Amino acid sequence: MRTLIKHALAATEPxxxxxxxxxxRTRRDSKGFSFLELNDGSCLANLQVVVDAGTPGSEHLPHLTTGASVTVDGNLVPSPAAGQKWELRATRIELIGQAEANYPLQKKGHTPEFLRTIAHLRPRSNLFGAVFRTRSRLALAVHQFFQDRDFVYVHTPIITGSDCEGAGEMFRVTALKGNIDDKPQTDFFGRPTYLTVSGQLEGETFACALSNIYTFGPTFRAENSNTARHAAEFWMIEPEMAFCDLEGDMALGEEFIKAMARFALEKCAEDLGLFNKFVDKGLNERLKFVVERPFVRVPYTEAIEILTKAGKKFEFPVEYGLNLQSEHERFLTEEHFKSPVTVFNYPREIKPFYMRLNDDGKTVTAMDVLVPGIGEVIGGAQREERLDQLQENMKYHKLKPEDYWWYLDLRRYGTVPHAGFGLGFERLLMFLTGVQNIRDVIPFARTPGNAEF
RNA sequence: UGCUCAGUCGGAUAAUGAGUAGUCCGCCCGCCUGUUAAGCGGGAUGGUGCUGGUGCGAAUCCAGCCUGAGCAGCCA
Structure with a gap:
């Protein structure tokens, strides 16, 4: 029966x-015996194994180089030396698989850029082991957060027929050979289809039946984006709440970020220790700050005023009616407020058709949650629930209402105020781990020109 | 997609005004009474992203390409 190293190290008695x-991970030889540092990925720490000369299997010790896989039988005893509480006195070792001499992972540190080129081996490094253990636990935390609040998990389709938001390049899905645009009606689905860029519209239909729902699944964007925070395939979390307004939406978003930070601090402490030491020395402090302090909320118009009066030179102009640029968002969250900031009520012309028009006739109920170091991590809105107004919005944005007939039906049959948001899981992980590049928080990153693994 | 920067052994790096490409880790051998990315001594292998150009001679200069990174746009 195999014992995981995390359990061995958590022992309370020999x-x-x-x-x-x-x-x-490494071998240190001394006269008459050797030390092996063994890691099985169950936790960050290694188990120190002591192998005396003459132990059955010790004739293979010279081949137990960094990267080799082994089985060790032994007795767990208190370690007489500093550095670890327990060590395993081997009674038998077995070499399972040798690692060739050019094993690319060395004991010393590697750059994340190099490790990206060996994505099949990088989970064996301390950093990436920690990242992906954290990713797994946070995925559970996401479900826990929503399930605890009676949200229903909905699997919205990955293949979709509508380019719902009318924005964003999409990946075409087809079974046709040759020119796929010739006769889309002869294609598998009888129409052009794409990989989803958002489950929101479908999510709304379920919220308008089950009240509170969320989605959590893969999302695809064919944008030629080359930044540290964009990927062509990423995982998105999209809650949607019936009978909810912008206020409730912002409250949920803020509560969610806080809950995730709290969970990471409590349940991923060992791995967070590595991030705090080697990736981002201010991480723990920042996460504690996020848990303890209320988020700042500021209307878009006020954000514009703050930026105008900041007396700071920005590369891009600050003006009502223009989008906030990354540099503006960073200024607000990192310099001005020094805390997460929720900006809301944006001009209608820079936001999608489905957002609810405010009484001023100029702004819509959009909200973005900005966090230090990452920028936008949540984008959401109260949805337009009034049929007439939604149709008017579509005209304003030059969309054809007939393409959205089922979406409009939601406003015809028992419409309700509702709201939701989208949150990039990888951006959340970047925020919680301090890792600066989205390609380093997803197992096999899909970016322009990169699908090797 | 735009701008900027960078590509040297398996990894991390050095090199002159163009003139034998050096070092550390790893690997191999030996030593070391318990090590902590062990230490000490010795050894071997191995590299200038690709294509072309200029030169007696190119890692170094030039052009194009490829790859990566940073920033920006699009956004989550």
């Missing part, structure tokens, strides 16, 4: 006859 399996 244990006879354990079996562990893992990969050698």
């Amino acid at each position: 244990t006879e006859s354990l079996t562990v399996k893992g990969w050698v």
Whole structure:
């Protein structure tokens, strides 16, 4: 029976006859015995194995180089030396798979850029092991957060027939050979289809039946974006709440970010320690700050005023009716408020058709949550629930209402005020781990020109 | 997609005004009474992203390409 290293290291008393399996991180030889640092990915820490000369299997010790896989039977005993509480005195070791001498992972640190080129091996590094353990736990935290609040998990389709928001390049899905645009009506679905860029519109239909729902799944954008925070394939979380206004939407978004930060601090402490030490020395402090302090809320017009009066030279102009640029968002969250900021009520001309028009006739109920270091992590809105107004919005944005007949039906049959938001899971992970590049928080990044693994 | 920068052994890096491409880690051998990315001594292998150009001679200069990074747009 195999024992995971995390369980062995958490022992409260010495244990006879354990079996562990893992990969050698390093070997240190002394006269008459050797130390092996063994890691099986179950936790950040390695298990120190002591192998005396003459231990069955020790004749293979010379081949137990960094990267080799082994089985070790032994007794878990208190370590007589500083550095670790427990160590395993081997009674038998077995070499499972040797690592060739050119094993690219060395004991010393590597750059994330190099590790990206060996995406199949990088989970064996301390950093990426920690990142992907954290990713797994946070995925659970996302479900817990919503399930605790009676949200229903909805699997919205990955293949979709509508380029719903009318924005964003989409990946075409087809079974046709040759020119796929010739006769889309002969294609598999009888119409042009794409990989989804958002489950929101479908999510709204379920919110207008089950009240509170969320989606959590892969999302695709064919944008030729080359930045540290864009990927062509990423995981998005989209809650949608019936009988909810912008106020409730902002409250949920803020509560969500706080809950995720709290969860990371409590449940990912060991891995967070690595991030705090080697990736971002201010991480723990920032996460605690986010948990403890209320988010600042500021209307778009006020944000514009703050930026105008800041007396700071921006590369891009600050003017009502223009989008906030990354530099503006960063100024607000990192310099002016020094805390997460929720900006709301944006001019209608820079936001999509489905957002609810405010009484001023100029702004819509949009909200963006900005966090230090990342910028926009949440984008959401109260939806336009009035049929006439929604049709008017579509005209304003030059969309054809007939393409959205089922979406409009929601406003015909028992319409309700409702609201929701979209949150990029990878951006959340960047915020929680301090990792600066989205390609380093997703197992196999899909970016322009990159689908090797 | 635009602007900027960068590509040197398996990894991290050095090099002159163009003149034998050096070092550390790793690997191999030996030593070391318990090590902590162990330490000490010795050794071998191995590299200038690609294509072309200028030169007696190119890692170095020039052109194009490829790849990566940073910033920006699009956004989550």
